Amino acid sequence: MSLQKITYEGPGSDNPLAFRWYDANKVVAGKTMQEHLRFACAYWHSFCGNGGDPFGEPTHLFSWNNIPDAVDRAKAKMDFAFEFMSNLNLPFFCFHDVDVVDFTNDVADNERRLQAVTEHARQHMQSSGIQLLWGTANLFSHRRYMNGAATNPDFQVLAHAGAQVKAALDATISLGGQNYVFWGGREGYMSLLNTNMKREQEHMARFLHTAKDYARSHGFKGQFFIEPKPCEPSKHQYDYDCATVIGFLNQFGLQDDFSINIEVNHATLAGHTFQHELQVAADAGMLGSIDANRGDYQNGWDTDQFPNNVNELAEAMLVIVEAGGFKGGGINFDAKIRRNSTDMEDLYHAHIGGMDTFARALLVADAVLQQSDYKAFRQQRYASFDSGNGKAFEEGKLGLEDLRNIAISDGEPKTISGRQEYLENLINRFI
Numbered sequence: 001m002s003l004q005k006i007t008y009e010g011p012g013s014d015n016p017l018a019f020r021w022y023d024a025n026k027v028v029a030g031k032t033m034q035e036h037l038r039f040a041c042a043y044w045h046s047f048c049g050n051g052g053d054p055f056g057e058p059t060h061l062f063s064w065n066n067i068p069d070a071v072d073r074a075k076a077k078m079d080f081a082f083e084f085m086s087n088l089n090l091p092f093f094c095f096h097d098v099d100v101v102d103f104t105n106d107v108a109d110n111e112r113r114l115q116a117v118t119e120h121a122r123q124h125m126q127s128s129g130i131q132l133l134w135g136t137a138n139l140f141s142h143r144r145y146m147n148g149a150a151t152n153p154d155f156q157v158l159a160h161a162g163a164q165v166k167a168a169l170d171a172t173i174s175l176g177g178q179n180y181v182f183w184g185g186r187e188g189y190m191s192l193l194n195t196n197m198k199r200e201q202e203h204m205a206r207f208l209h210t211a212k213d214y215a216r217s218h219g220f221k222g223q224f225f226i227e228p229k230p231c232e233p234s235k236h237q238y239d240y241d242c243a244t245v246i247g248f249l250n251q252f253g254l255q256d257d258f259s260i261n262i263e264v265n266h267a268t269l270a271g272h273t274f275q276h277e278l279q280v281a282a283d284a285g286m287l288g289s290i291d292a293n294r295g296d297y298q299n300g301w302d303t304d305q306f307p308n309n310v311n312e313l314a315e316a317m318l319v320i321v322e323a324g325g326f327k328g329g330g331i332n333f334d335a336k337i338r339r340n341s342t343d344m345e346d347l348y349h350a351h352i353g354g355m356d357t358f359a360r361a362l363l364v365a366d367a368v369l370q371q372s373d374y375k376a377f378r379q380q381r382y383a384s385f386d387s388g389n390g391k392a393f394e395e396g397k398l399g400l401e402d403l404r405n406i407a408i409s410d411g412e413p414k415t416i417s418g419r420q421e422y423l424e425n426l427i428n429r430f431i
Contacts, residue, residue, distance in 0.1 A: 003083055003084065004017065004087060005087050006018060006088050006348065006352060008020075008023045008024070010023075016352075017348060018352075020356055021359040021360040022037075022355040022358070022359035023359070024089060028363065028366050029366050029370075033359055034091060036321075036325065036362055037355075037358055037359065038091065039091060039332075039333070039355055039358075040090065040094050040134075040333065041084075041085050041088075041094070041332075042333050042335065043093055043095035043100065044096055045304065045335060046347060047099070048077075048099050049337075050062075051338075051341075053339060059340065060342060062077070062080075064077045073101075074102070074117045075120050078100065078117065078121060078124060079124075081093070082124040082125075082128055082130065084347070085130055088348070088352070088355075091130060092130065092178075092330055092332075093130060093132060093133065094181075095132075096137065097164060097167060098141065099138070101117045103142075110167065121175055122175060125175065131176065131178065132177040132178065133178055133179060133289070133330050134177055134178065134181045134289070135169075135171055135177045135181075136180060136181040136182065137167070137168035138164075139161050139164060140183075140185030144160060146186065147186070148184075148189075148200070149186060149187065150187060150204045150207035150208070151184070151187045151238065153196075158203065162207070166211075169211065169215050170218075173215065173218055173219060177222065178223075178329075179222045179223045179224070179225055179329055180220070180222065181224075181226075181261050182211075182224065182225070183226075183229070183239075184204070184229075184239050185233055185234070185237075186233060187238050187239065188234030188238050190234060190235045190236075191235075201248070204238060205248070205251075208224075208254055208258070209252075212254070212257050216257075223327060224257050225260060225261035225288045225329065226248075226249070226258055226259075227262070227266070228241050228245050228266055228267075228270070228277070229266040229270075230266070230269050230270040231269065241272060241277060241280075242262065242277045242286075243280050246260070255286075258286075259286040259287065259288030259329075260281045260286045260289075261332075262277045262291070263291035263334060264290070264291070264292060264293050264294055264295070265293050265294060265304060266291075266302065269302060275312075275318075275319055278316055278319040278323075279319050282322075285327070286327065287320070287323050287327055288326060288327045288329045289327075289329020289332065290329070290331055292307050292331045292333050293305055293306065293334050294308070304334060304335050306333065306351075306354045308353055308357055310357055310360050311427060313358055314364040314368070314430075314431065317362050317365035318365045318374075320365075321362070331358060333354050335350065360431075367430040368426060372430070374426060377419070381416075
């Protein structure tokens with residue numbers, strides 16, 4: 001199919017290639033939808049994913065893959081990518097280094113390739129207005145990283161990881177990238193029998209400090225993100241969930257420069273809801289950005305499907321809006337069309353659906369906050385801590401003996417409902 005501009009036509013539209021809910025300039029709670037949501041395209045899934053799986057060959061075939069020269073091939077892919085993103089009015093994109101151009105085992109040649117494609121990206125960014133939400137280095141696909149990158153027991157592997165991160169940071173800085181992400185896909189272990197866990201985590205912290213110091217010394221003023229995931233590909237990953245990452249950052253003095261990039265499917269793999277992980281990060285002041293997707297309820301792995309559940313995302317948007325939005329980041333569609341979705345139109349439908357779902361969830365969350373007793377109910381539920389003995393406890397003025405005496409004097413507490421079903425119905429009412 002030919003590429004075409006996707007525009008907002010409203011909820012009544014029957015056009016499958018139009019937005020029904022995402023109106024970029026619509027003001028919600030004092031900001032436009034575009035400012036709230038800060039959508040980004042995941043370069044790796046949209047333009048590198050080939051539909052292949054462990055049981056079958058690729059099904060998504062791109063014309064640029066027939067170009068023999070790596071840089072020319074990368075430029076042709078980028079030409080298409082920016083046309084696609086422009087047609088969807090996506091304000092941002094994200095990339096790994098090896099997404100934008102194929103790498104070899106030659107560090108200097110990889111740097112040359114990445115610099116050439118970075119210049120090509122700059123030209124597209126200037127003409128389209130699309131910005132780089134964040135860049136990163138792929139430190140998990142190459143076989144040298146089978147035992148980790150920054151946590152690898154072989155220093156020479158760590159050195160190669162440093163070379164890749166330096167080049168990726170240079171590209172990110174050159175393109176005015178607003179953030180930089182670390183996903184430790186293999187920063188973990190398969191067996192403790194061959195692992196010094198304490199030393200590996202110390203190496204990881206030193207590596208992050210080294211990368212951060214380099215970027216700051218070269219003018220990078222953005223935020224660094226860590227993206228948690230509990231397992232897969234490693235059995236035990238050191239960035240298991242938001243709480244684990246927050247503890248790690250605080251332990252090693254990284255909390256002032258690093259926030260968290262939360263992926264929906266990673267949260268569920270960790271046994272949490274997406275909303276839980278958002279709240280943990282928000283409470284710590286580290287809600288940096290999100291990778292938007294969903295898992296399959298019947299599958300126990302990271303399926304990276306496009307989001308489509310308004311109810312779940314409405315609850316997520318309640319957390320995001322009440323937290324004041326993202327700390328530098330946005331909503332990156334780290335999602336891929338299915339193996340049997342082989343038309344270019346499918347990639348459009350996927351992004352339109354994801355953007356519309358988040359836009360509708362934002363409207364629902366705003367309505368709940370502005371037109372219901374949601375906030376008042378939650379405040380009232382903790383009212384016993386706003387005055388009297390409850391307030392004295394929060395202020396640290398009561399000891400354990402004081403609590404014992406109050407329990408005796410005031411008697412058995414009343415049974416007070418949490419009204420969970422009422423609140424769940426409240427969300428549905430505004431959907």
